[in-house]
Amino acid sequence: MADKVHDVIMIGAGPTSLAAAVYTSREDIETLIFEKGIIGGLAAITDQIDNYPGFEEGIEGLQLAEKLQKQAERFGATIELGEVQSVKKDGDVFSLSTTSGELQAKTLLIGTGSEWKKLKIPGEDDFYGRGVHNCATCDGAFYRDKKLVVVGGGNSSAQEALFLTKFASHIDILIRGDKWKASDVLVDEAEKNDKITVHFNTTTDEIVGGDENKVTAVKGTKDGQETTFEVDGVFVFIGLKPVTYFLEGSGVELDEYGFVKTNHKLMTNVPGIFCAGDVRSGATMQIAAAVGEGAAAALSIREYLENYQREMIPNGNGQD
Amino acid sequence: MADKVHDVIMIGAGPTSLAAAVYTSREDIETLIFEKGIIGGLAAITDQIDNYPGFEEGIEGLQLAEKLQKQAERFGATIELGEVQSVKKDGDVFSLSTTSGELQAKTLLIGTGSEWKKLKIPGEDDFYGRGVHNCATCDGAFYRDKKLVVVGGGNSSAQEALFLTKFASHIDILIRGDKWKASDVLVDEAEKNDKITVHFNTTTDEIVGGDENKVTAVKGTKDGQETTFEVDGVFVFIGLKPVTYFLEGSGVELDEYGFVKTNHKLMTNVPGIFCAGDVRSGATMQIAAAVGEGAAAALSIREYLENYQREMIPNGNGQD
Numbered sequence: 001m002a003d004k005v006h007d008v009i010m011i012g013a014g015p016t017s018l019a020a021a022v023y024t025s026r027e028d029i030e031t032l033i034f035e036k037g038i039i040g041g042l043a044a045i046t047d048q049i050d051n052y053p054g055f056e057e058g059i060e061g062l063q064l065a066e067k068l069q070k071q072a073e074r075f076g077a078t079i080e081l082g083e084v085q086s087v088k089k090d091g092d093v094f095s096l097s098t099t100s101g102e103l104q105a106k107t108l109l110i111g112t113g114s115e116w117k118k119l120k121i122p123g124e125d126d127f128y129g130r131g132v133h134n135c136a137t138c139d140g141a142f143y144r145d146k147k148l149v150v151v152g153g154g155n156s157s158a159q160e161a162l163f164l165t166k167f168a169s170h171i172d173i174l175i176r177g178d179k180w181k182a183s184d185v186l187v188d189e190a191e192k193n194d195k196i197t198v199h200f201n202t203t204t205d206e207i208v209g210g211d212e213n214k215v216t217a218v219k220g221t222k223d224g225q226e227t228t229f230e231v232d233g234v235f236v237f238i239g240l241k242p243v244t245y246f247l248e249g250s251g252v253e254l255d256e257y258g259f260v261k262t263n264h265k266l267m268t269n270v271p272g273i274f275c276a277g278d279v280r281s282g283a284t285m286q287i288a289a290a291v292g293e294g295a296a297a298a299l300s301i302r303e304y305l306e307n308y309q310r311e312m313i314p315n316g317n318g319q320d
Numbered sequence: 321m322a323d324k325v326h327d328v329i330m331i332g333a334g335p336t337s338l339a340a341a342v343y344t345s346r347e348d349i350e351t352l353i354f355e356k357g358i359i360g361g362l363a364a365i366t367d368q369i370d371n372y373p374g375f376e377e378g379i380e381g382l383q384l385a386e387k388l389q390k391q392a393e394r395f396g397a398t399i400e401l402g403e404v405q406s407v408k409k410d411g412d413v414f415s416l417s418t419t420s421g422e423l424q425a426k427t428l429l430i431g432t433g434s435e436w437k438k439l440k441i442p443g444e445d446d447f448y449g450r451g452v453h454n455c456a457t458c459d460g461a462f463y464r465d466k467k468l469v470v471v472g473g474g475n476s477s478a479q480e481a482l483f484l485t486k487f488a489s490h491i492d493i494l495i496r497g498d499k500w501k502a503s504d505v506l507v508d509e510a511e512k513n514d515k516i517t518v519h520f521n522t523t524t525d526e527i528v529g530g531d532e533n534k535v536t537a538v539k540g541t542k543d544g545q546e547t548t549f550e551v552d553g554v555f556v557f558i559g560l561k562p563v564t565y566f567l568e569g570s571g572v573e574l575d576e577y578g579f580v581k582t583n584h585k586l587m588t589n590v591p592g593i594f595c596a597g598d599v600r601s602g603a604t605m606q607i608a609a610a611v612g613e614g615a616a617a618a619l620s621i622r623e624y625l626e627n628y629q630r631e632m633i634p635n636g637n638g639q640d
Contacts (some may be wrong), residue, residue, distance in 0.1 A: 019373040019608060026371060027503050051346060053339040053611045054374050056390035070376035183347050183622075264602055280583055284616045288339060291373045292612015296604045302503075 005093050006032045008301055009105040011084050012112035012243070014041025016277030018068035019291040020109055021077035023298030024150060025301030029305060032105070033072070034098065036083035039115050040049040040065020042278070043287050045138065047137040047163050052287050061137065064287075087250040087273075094272065106272065106308055107301050110247070110260055113278040114240035114285070119151065123215075124236075133235050135158040143167045143233050149218045151204045152237035153177055158186035160237055166278030172229050174202045174220055202227070207234055241277040255281040265300040266293060270307075274301055325413050326352045328621055329425040331404050332432035332563070334361025336597030338388035340429055341397035341494040349625060351394070351520050352425070354418065356403040360385020361433050362598070367457040367483050372492055372607050380458065384607070407570040407593075414592065426628055427621050428590065430567070430580055431614065433598040434560035434605070439471065443527030444556075452527060452554050456480040463553050465489050467483030469538045471524045472557035473497055478506035480557055485515040492549050494522045494540055522547070523612030527554055562599040577599040585620040586613060587595075592628075 010017035013035035046061030082100040096103045115223035116134040133139040150161040202222040210216040253269040259281035276293035330337035333355035366381035436454040437506040453459040470481040473495035522542040530536040573589040579601035596613035
């Protein structure tokens with residue numbers, strides 16, 4: 001049993017929770033943030049962020065993440081590293097099974113965001129982290145003067161491929177469909193970059209390694225013809241998947257794509273469990289929006305806790 | 321007639337529109353922002369902002385406003401000073417009557433925010449701006465070693481009164497109800513400040529001036545008894561009112577309090593007219609949320625314009 005009941009535990013330390021924690025901890029709502037990976041979330045592994053409002057010349061993702069973390073900690077929020085495995089309602093509180101043991105809280109904020117989808121093809125897992133990557137900022141520099149494949153036709157694919165041209169000598173972008181699903185400005189920039197070749201109607205079928213356990217090629221099918229791209233690495237950006245596995249059995253309702261459903265107060269169907277950011281149904285996948293929703297969720301959490309203190313609602317009803 | 325149809329006209333140059341404009345103009349959506357007052361909106365007239373995520377030590381409101389403006393302008397947004405008087409649908413475009421003449425746009429973003437409510441008592445209008453104020457940052461310094469009344473029991477009242485203690489020798493806070501409607505941390509700080517006296521159950525009835533056309537007293541009723549507070553100035557923070565007068569006749573639907581109703585894409589009931597920030601029904605009145613909604617609205621505007629270019633929708637239907 002946990003020996004302490006936290007006011008709020010925020011799951012995931014991305015911009016959503018860090019923004020929410022600025023609000024809650026500043027209002028003396030005791031706040032614990034739990035993170036299994038990187039503080040700052042996807043923002044922290046983004047090279048340059050030009051569209052987070054307030055930084056007129058843009059800001060490095062890692063620097064923004066650090067600023068958000070410091071600001072949350074300044075008001076007293078605690079960040080702990082570890083993984084939440086499951087969540088269940090336990091009388092008046094929520095119990096969380098985590099790699100740091102059992103934790104309890106009066107309210108929860110789900111701010112776990114989304115993670116990159118896998119291709120699910122031979123070789124992908126074998127070479128993951130040493131030839132197959134999802135983060136150009138983290139791993140791009142290993143490919144100085146090397147050749148790369150980038151998989152995907154969305155904004156991330158275009159943006160990360162452009163960033164990778166800093167290092168790579170050439171990049172083949174493999175797009176399954178017959179057109180981009182990215183913004184015009186990124187597409188223009190990618191297509192006129194002479195280090196980049198774009199291949200439409202091209203599936204990515206297998207990642208092939210050589211003797212030294214390194215990637216040597218990507219096998220694909222272009223317009224029905226098998227094709228081999230001789231490259232040293234592969235960066236995969238084929239979409240994001242909401243991180244919700246720990247909610248199994250919690251009763252929290254998800255939408256058809258697996259994102260967490262909320263009401264206009266950012267509360268889930270389980271009173272006391274709130275959700276904001278990239279894991280939320282309807283999310284725009286923008287840092288500004290995640291931060292804005294984090295702030296709004298914090299206000300809802302405060303309101304919920306005010307009622308909670310007042311009546312210790314036994315069955316979680318009457319919250320609105 | 322206007323000789324140019326803008327992609328989007330944003331009404332109001334607060335954090336909402338400036339954030340949205342970073343997104344739209346960066347994507348080559350031609351963006352005009354129209355502002356009748358101060359660029360940066362209420363943020364610009366706030367002394368210190370501690371809870372806008374990304375500034376770990378806080379930031380001055382005016383400085384944040386300037387950063388937002390520079391960032392929007394960096395990507396090509398244009399800001400024009402003037403007042404929008406009315407909005408109407410005119411075939412495929414929206415026509416705006418403004419103090420700079422007739423303007424036309426394919427889409428509109430309503431980002432006018434909210435403004436301070438008035439007490440509607442004798443003397444308020446007579447002394448407005450020279451004894452009666454809504455902005456401590458702007459006008460507080462005029463009251464060095466003077467006595468003040470602050471009216472209101474919410475967060476703004478507590479926060480601004482605390483700020484005014486930098487200058488004033490004493491502050492009476494007049495609250496109509498029998499308790500604060502502000503956050504505990506602000507209430508604690510205000511109540512333990514020895515320059516501040518809080519009066520509950522107290523109405524503010526009249527603002528009285530002397531011979532030199534200066535405020536000399538505030539007449540009120542405390543617990544049923546007439547009371548006079550001899551002060552040099554009054555700061556009124558009794559709530560915000562959404563700025564929507566220019567929407568009369570536009571067909572845009574408002575909620576029962578006069579805020580603009582939107583769907584989950586931040587579009588109003590009139591296809592092509594979007595709304596975000598403090599003027600929107602359900603707004604949290606936080607800069608972070610306004611900025612987040614501005615970013616989300618920009619994505620919806622982009623999506624709408626993509627369909628618009630494709631089919632020049634004659635009656636504005638089929639937008640979802």
